[in-house]
Amino acid sequence: MPKQNASPSQTLIKLLDETTKINPGATALLHNRERISYKTLQNRVYNLASQLQKMGIGKEDRIGIWLPNIPEWIEVFFACAHLGAIAVSINTRFGTTEVSDILNRSGCKALFVCSNPSDDKYLSILSQVNKNVLTALETVITVGKPSGEAKDLQKIQLITYAKLIQQSSTVWLSTTISPSSKCIMFTTSGTTSLPKLVVHTQNGIASHAKDVAKSIKLDIPSSVILQAIPFCGVFGFSQAIAAISSGASILCLPSFDASNTLDLIKEHNVTHLNGSDEMFDRLINESSDLSDFNSVAFCGYASFTPSLSNIVQTCQEFGLTLVGLYGTSELLAFLAVQKPELPTSRRRRMGGFPVSESTKVRIRDPETGAAMPKGEVGELEIKCVSRMECYYQNPDATELALTKDGFFKTGDLGKICNDGSFEFLSRIGDALRLGGFLVNPEEVENFIQKHPKVIGCQVVGINGPQRPTCAAFVTVEKGTHVSTQEIMEFCQTRLAKYKVPSYVFLISKFPTTTGPNGTKIQKTLLRDLAQKKIVSTTSNT
Structure with a gap:
């Protein structure tokens, strides 16, 4: 395994x-009207x-965290890190198909979920998972009182979070953690039909958190960071750990409502948005x-919607100085940040x-691997302390992604600028950006092809009327009838909502081109x- 950049080592519990x-x-x-101090959080x-140790959780056991932006997410993550267990971050918008796959491949021993008798979507989805893929799962811990859906979880212990922590414990924690201990997995999309599981170490996360906090000035007095982006993704996760490294406050938003969020920004004097x-x-x-955002000192943004290309300039009129960012699941978010003092054309x-x-950042020719000079466009390769340790149980993919001298091959097109910054331009492949997440089209294609009437499917990214979305082209057996609505409903039953194609088109055959390496579909x-x-x-509407 190529070595990371040298940096002071630290565990997360020490942080x-x-x-x-x-x-x-x-x-x-901060959550609802509750304020949790750092001492209370530590306790x-x-x-x-x-x-968890009493339950038999130990080093490198995988523990699923399937929770929205609530304090328990942070508590569980740091508790896992303290034991040397590996937290498996599960997107709250995932459906049965994605959850089944992640639980199966990660081998989660325990799973934390939110539970609400009036709308118990997590336990409902979990009850639909094939029991054959849950052989490693021993315990489900619910934050909240479980509903009747829990009865379907046969042979799995069910316990509430409140009951688990109701008694204070003075038991000595037997751990052998170190800065190099693996501590969390995120899902990402790659060149295979299934998302890869990206593993990070304690030191990589802790060191990066301090760098981010310093860069975006989280050390200013009374810093409050708005946690509207999910903990379960590297964007939200990276900013949260950076806040904790600097002693800032995290304002947790389990769901986003613009009006309510605006009130909270003013009420809590949010400084980082x-x-x-x-x-x-x-x-x-x-x-x-215009005074609504008077307290805001830093705004980092990710560009996902082509129709909002003027958002940096528009926000400036409200006193918000947006700056572009860069990150990946393998390198964490906030790897790079534009400077607020730059002109709008640069900050965007x-x-x-x-x-x-x-x-260290360098540019290589995607085809030849040759080094390219400043200003030339090529594949971004990056070496940093926050680089992933590996893809879980996927040594072949890990080897393909890392160079012998420790750089991660991002699969992104970009260039290095004369002032030492770099610019991301686009993905080299055909990956989709849906709902703020990177999605491999093959994942959606393979699912649609499970429909009994479908023989072929191709999914492409498009600019919808309001935001980026995707469209599916489907081929069926001659003489077979299937409606586009039927395909849409098939997807809606088991795929995350943001992965469901907004449009489905029937097509007799896919356009192809024949080259030296064979016949390829022209996406x-x-x-x-x-x-x-x-x-x-x-x-026409």
Whole structure:
């Protein structure tokens, strides 16, 4: 395994302990009307870790966290880190298909889920998972009182979070963790039909958190970071751990509502506001007073929506100085940040200046591997302390992604600028950006092809009327009838909502081209065809 950049080593529990020692009474987490101090958070983490250890959770056991943005997410993560267990971060928007796959491949021993008798979607989805893929799962811990859906979880112990932590424990924690201990997995999309599981180490996360905190000035007095982006993705996760490393407060939002969020920004004097271009657009459209964002000192944004290309300039009129960012599941978010003092034309670009001085960025020709000079476009290769350790149980994919000298091959097109920053331009492949997440089209294609009437499927990314989305082209056996609505409903039953194609088109055959390496489907033509069909449909309505 290629070595990472050298940097001071640290465990995550030491990171939390250091912050708590400096200011134990400072607010760590804000949720509804509850304020949790750093000392209280530390006590909860230690107690939870002790209770998990009593349950038999230990080093490198995988523990699923399938929770929205609530304090328990952070508590569980740090408790796992304290034990040397590996947290498996599960997207709250995943459906049965994705959850089944992740639980099966990760081999989760325990799973934390939210539970609400009036709308118990997590246990409902879990009850639909084939029991043959849950052989490793021993315990489900519910944050909240479980509903009747729990009865379907045969041979799996069910316990509430409140009961688990109701008794304080003084049991000595037997751990052998180190800075190099694996601590969390994120899902990503790659060149295979299934998302890969990206494994990170404690030191990589802890060191990166301090670099991010320094870069985006989380150390300013009374810093409050709005946690609207999910903990379960590297964007939300990276900003949360950075906040904890600097003693800032995290304002947890389990769901996003522009009006409610605007009120919270003013009530809690939010200083750091990070999110997607769409989130900022919704906030400024809700705002009626230029003073609404007076407390905000930093705004990092991710560009996902082509129709919002002017969002940086528009937000400036409301006093919000947006800056572009760069990150990946394998490198964590906030790897690079544009400088706020730059002109709008520069700040709107994705990429920026690496937050760590030890980070190295280079450009290679995607086909020849030759090094390319500044200003030339090629594949971004990056070496940094926050680089992943590996893809879980996938050594072949890990070897393909890393160079012999420790650089990660991002699969992104970009260029290095003369001032030392770099710019991200686009993905080299055909990956989709849906709902703020990177999605492999093969994942959706393979699922649709499970429909008994479908023999072929191709999914392409397109610009929808409001946001990026995708369209599916489907072929069926001659003489077989299937409606596009039937395909849509098939997807809606088991795929995450944001992965469901917005449009389905029946096609007799896919356009192809024959080259030296064989016959390939021309997705570019399909993308153009889908875009034309959408424009035609929109103009006729």
